[in-house]
Amino acid sequence: AGSVKAGKMPEGEKMRQCKQEEQQQQKEEEREGLIEFYSSYQELFQFFCSNTTIHGAIRLVCSKKNKMKTAFWSVLFFLTFGLMYWQFGILYREYFSYPVNLNLNLNSDRLTFPAVTLCTLNPYRYSAIRQQLDKLDQITHQTLLDLYDYNMSLPRSDWSTLSTQRRSSRSLLHHVQRHPLRRQKRDNLVNLPENSPSVDKNDWKIGFVLCSENNDCFHQAYSSGVDAVREWYSFHYINILAQVPDAKALDESDFENFIYACRFNEATCDKANYTHFHHPLYGNCYTFNDNSSSLWTSSLPGINNGLSLVVRTEQNDFIPLLSTVTGARVMVHDQNEPAFMDDGGFNVRPGIETSISMRKEMTVRLGGSYSDCTEDGSDVPVQNLYSSRYTEQVCIRSCFQLNMVERCGCAYYFYPLPDGAEYCDYTKHTAWGYCYYKLLAEFKADVLGCFRKCRKPCKMTEYQLSAGYSRWPSAVSEDWVFYMLSQQNKYNITSKRNGVAKVNIFFEEWNYKTNGESPAFTVVTLLSQLGNQWSLWFGSSVLSVMELAELVLDFIAITFILTFRWFRSRQKLSPPGPPPNSQANTAFQDEAPALSAPHRFTVEAVVTTLPSYNSLEPRGPSRDGEVGHE
Numbered sequence: 001a002g003s004v005k006a007g008k009m010p011e012g013e014k015m016r017q018c019k020q021e022e023q024q025q026q027k028e029e030e031r032e033g034l035i036e037f038y039s040s041y042q043e044l045f046q047f048f049c050s051n052t053t054i055h056g057a058i059r060l061v062c063s064k065k066n067k068m069k070t071a072f073w074s075v076l077f078f079l080t081f082g083l084m085y086w087q088f089g090i091l092y093r094e095y096f097s098y099p100v101n102l103n104l105n106l107n108s109d110r111l112t113f114p115a116v117t118l119c120t121l122n123p124y125r126y127s128a129i130r131q132q133l134d135k136l137d138q139i140t141h142q143t144l145l146d147l148y149d150y151n152m153s154l155p156r157s158d159w160s161t162l163s164t165q166r167r168s169s170r171s172l173l174h175h176v177q178r179h180p181l182r183r184q185k186r187d188n189l190v191n192l193p194e195n196s197p198s199v200d201k202n203d204w205k206i207g208f209v210l211c212s213e214n215n216d217c218f219h220q221a222y223s224s225g226v227d228a229v230r231e232w233y234s235f236h237y238i239n240i241l242a243q244v245p246d247a248k249a250l251d252e253s254d255f256e257n258f259i260y261a262c263r264f265n266e267a268t269c270d271k272a273n274y275t276h277f278h279h280p281l282y283g284n285c286y287t288f289n290d291n292s293s294s295l296w297t298s299s300l301p302g303i304n305n306g307l308s309l310v311v312r313t314e315q316n317d318f319i320p321l322l323s324t325v326t327g328a329r330v331m332v333h334d335q336n337e338p339a340f341m342d343d344g345g346f347n348v349r350p351g352i353e354t355s356i357s358m359r360k361e362m363t364v365r366l367g368g369s370y371s372d373c374t375e376d377g378s379d380v381p382v383q384n385l386y387s388s389r390y391t392e393q394v395c396i397r398s399c400f401q402l403n404m405v406e407r408c409g410c411a412y413y414f415y416p417l418p419d420g421a422e423y424c425d426y427t428k429h430t431a432w433g434y435c436y437y438k439l440l441a442e443f444k445a446d447v448l449g450c451f452r453k454c455r456k457p458c459k460m461t462e463y464q465l466s467a468g469y470s471r472w473p474s475a476v477s478e479d480w481v482f483y484m485l486s487q488q489n490k491y492n493i494t495s496k497r498n499g500v501a502k503v504n505i506f507f508e509e510w511n512y513k514t515n516g517e518s519p520a521f522t523v524v525t526l527l528s529q530l531g532n533q534w535s536l537w538f539g540s541s542v543l544s545v546m547e548l549a550e551l552v553l554d555f556i557a558i559t560f561i562l563t564f565r566w567f568r569s570r571q572k573l574s575p576p577g578p579p580p581n582s583q584a585n586t587a588f589q590d591e592a593p594a595l596s597a598p599h600r601f602t603v604e605a606v607v608t609t610l611p612s613y614n615s616l617e618p619r620g621p622s623r624d625g626e627v628g629h630e
Contacts, residue, residue, distance in 0.1 A: 038554065040558075041555070044554055044558060052544070052548075052551075053540060053541070053547065054538050054544050054548070056073065056076070056080070056538070080537050080538070081537075083537060084534065084536075084537040084538070087533045088530060088533060091533070092526075095521045095525075095526045098369045098521075099521055100366055100517040100518065100519060101517065101518045101520045102517060103514075103515070103516040103518055104516075105514040105516065106514075107511065107514055108510050108512075109512075110297055110299065110510070111360060111507055111510065111512060112295050112296070112298075113295065113296035113306070113307070114289070114332050114333060114335070114358070114463055115289050115290045115332070115333055115334065115339075116288045116307055116331070116332055116505055117286070117287040117288075117330070117331045117333065117341070117345070118259075118285065118286050118287075118288070118309065118311065118328055118329070119279060119282035119283055119328065119329040119330075119341055120282070120283040120284050120328060121282055121283060121313075121325055121326070121327055122323055123237075123280065123282070123319045123322045123323055129240050129241065129243075129244055132172060132240045132243075133240065133319065135173075136172065136176070136233070136236055136237070137321075139173060139176050140229075140233055140321060144229070147181065147183060147206070152320075172236075172240075175427070176236060179210060179235065179236075179426075179433060180208060180209055181206065181208045181229065181232045182207065182208065182209060182219070183205070205223065206221065206222060206225045206228040206229070207219050207220045207222055207228050207232075208228070208232045210433045210434040210437055211431065211434055212431045212434045212435070213431045216434070217434075226324070230321060230322065230324065233321040234281070234322060237319075238280065238413045238414075239424070239426050241280060241413055242423040242424060254284070255271060255274070255276070255286065257312065259286065259309060259311055260311065260312060260485060260488075260500065261310035262288075262307075262308070262309055262310075263307070263308045264289075264296055264307045265296070265298070265299060265306075266305075269288070269307075273288055273289065274286045274287060274288045274290070275287045275290050275291075279341060280413065281323075282329055282341050283323070285339065285341070287339060289307075290335060295335065298506070298507050301508060301509045301510055302507075303506050304506075305506060306504060306505050306506025306507065307504070307505045307506070308502070308504050308505075309502070309503045309504075310501075310502050311500070311501055311503065312499060312500055313326055313327050313348070313350040313499060313500060313501050314499040325347060326350055327347050327348050327349050327501060328347070328348040328503070329341055329346070329348070330345060330346065330347075330348055330354075330505075331344050331346075332344075332463050332465060334461045336388050336389050337394075338386050338391075338393075340393055346467075348501050349469070350499065351472065352469050352472060352501055352502075353469070353470045353471070353472035353501070354467055354468075354469055354501070354502070355468045355469075355470075355504040356465050356466070356503070356504065356505045356506075357465070357466050357506060357507070357508035358463045358505065358506065358507050359463065359464040359465075359466075359512065359513070360463055360507070360512035360513075361462050361464055361513045361514075361515070362459070362460070362461050362513070362514045362515070363459070363460050363462070364459050364517065365456070365458045365517050366458070370517065371458075371517070372455050373455055373456050374390065374455045374456075374457060374458065375457075375458050376389070376390055376457075377389075377394075377395065380395055380453060381453055382395050382398055382450070382453055383418075384398055385397075385398040385401055385402075385415065385417075386398065386416055387416075390457055391457060391460070392455070392456055392457065395450075395453070395454035396450050396454050397415050398416075399453060399454060400412070400415070400448070401416065401418065402418060403439060403448050403450075404424075404436065405418055405421045407435060407439055408429070408432050408435035408436060408439065409429060409432070410422055410423060410424035411424065412436065472501070472502045485500065
């Protein structure tokens with residue numbers, strides 16, 4: 001009885017111990033729940049479908065006892081999922097196509113007047129090359145006489161000075177004979193003899209022969225005899241100009257003899273308002289309002305608030321085979337842009353007042369991925385040879401000139417000269433004409449790639465022009481107008497009406513149009529469209545997307561855990577192989593067991609709680625008897 005009392009544990013202590021064990025077990029379960037994942041894929045998907053906010057997913061669990069409904073909702077769920085992502089693909093494709101919206105803005109403000117270039121249409125006979133040009137005219141006269149029986153009248157020249165230029169004349173004659181002007185039968189009449197009665201004069205093509213250094217020749221033919229003669233004469237004229245050092249720097253302009261009157265905004269303009277340059281075909285050219293330090297500003301729209309010019313259009317000291325029209329050529333362009341008279345200019349008729357109204361139009365394009373434009377041309381693989389800002393025409397001409405220098409070894413006279421190059425001259429570059437016309441054909445067919453390399457500028461200004469014409473001066477006023485011109489400008493032309501013209505250039509209105517671009521599909525628009533599609537097909541929100549992302553992450557984690565467990569179980573099932581020299585090691589271990597590591601034993605103590613003292617006492621009415629018996 002004494003031993004039983006000694007081993008007895010109080011009830012309070014026992015309850016406290018059980019409570020501690022229960023709390024410790026609960027803490028262990030909570031600690032394991034932080035890193036515990038679902039035990040199977042079925043449990044994962046069942047939890048997801050039962051608790052997600054995506055519409056339709058709960059039907060996969062609720063109808064699991066009906067396999068037909070489960071299959072139906074499964075197909076419907078994944079079909080809807082696929083249609084939604086198909087719409088997502090369409091949205092992403094539209095976003096990465098970078099569409100733009102065209103924005104049209106109408107602005108009203110005082111406008112800066114553009115630059116205006118005016119040319120005489122009268123190629124000038126430089127004094128340095130006058131004698132060579134006179135010799136070229138003589139050769140052309142004889143050529144036209146032989147081909148067409150036409151006796152061309154020649155301008156007056158001092159033929160007595162030609163004796164001092166016999167050597168240069170012989171050199172010019174040699175090169176002209178090397179590139180003769182010839183007639184050639186058309187392709188369908190090549191096999192017929194020249195004196196055949198079926199061959200008419202209209203069945204001939206005229207052109208000139210160009211040969212390479214290897215005597216590979218071709219006939220540069222034209223359907224029009226006028227074009228052929230003019231191009232042939234221009235070819236030799238360019239060679240003569242190229243022989244003069246710094247011919248483009250020669251300033252033999254006569255501003256007062258070409259511009260009789262100049263007014264802007266009712267104020268007189270003078271030499272300080274223009275710059276001069278010479279064009280080989282269009283003669284002396286004058287650019288007004290090209291000085292960026294003091295640009296003209298148009299105070300009001302209308303003909304009285306623009307530029308008004310009275311110009312002389314008589315062709316004095318002209319070259320008839322280069323200049324086949326009478327008048328002047330005018331072009332409106334932006335400042336710091338070269339005047340390409342071939343592209344944007346138009347002619348002014350003699351005896352006519354030409355009124356040109358302008359509308360300014362600006363275009364601003366989005367760069368980068370939205371359009372193939374360039375900000376300043378620095379990312380275009382073509383060197384800018386002009387001392388102006390980048391334009392598409394500047395790039396195209398620079399590209400041709402650089403290819404000309406690379407292929408032909410010299411530069412074309414009409415374009416700027418690259419560093420280290422010289423202009424083409426058949427006294428130095430015998431076959432440059434052959435190379436030039438071959439290269440020109442490749443350029444027009446875009447074999448050189450200039451049109452692909454040269455991109456449009458992202459910001460450009462254009463002027464939309466419309467012209468009106470009227471007779472000037474009128475029949476009732478021409479007498480006093482010509483009298484005043486003769487007194488002030490020494491105007492003494494016999495054919496007075498064909499000797500002068502008037503030009504008015506002005507803004508039609510203050511309003512100018514700006515064409516801009518803006519992204520049609522931004523990131524905000526993309527997210528909005530994706531949200532609309534997600535709500536349409538599943539009626540969900542951003543949190544539903546996070547639930548789906550959580551499902552994917554849990555799926556990856558379960559896959560990793562199950563794979564790891566499978567790999568560990570395979571390692572436990574496969575017995576390890578005996579190590580090398582196992583027999584020797586076994587014999588050694590048998591002989592010396594004392595050297596091995598000590599063994600560790602696990603002792604399990606089983607504590608049995610003794611019954612309490614009261615449990616040993618008899619129960620019921622026999623209790624007193626039993627005690628008495630004891």
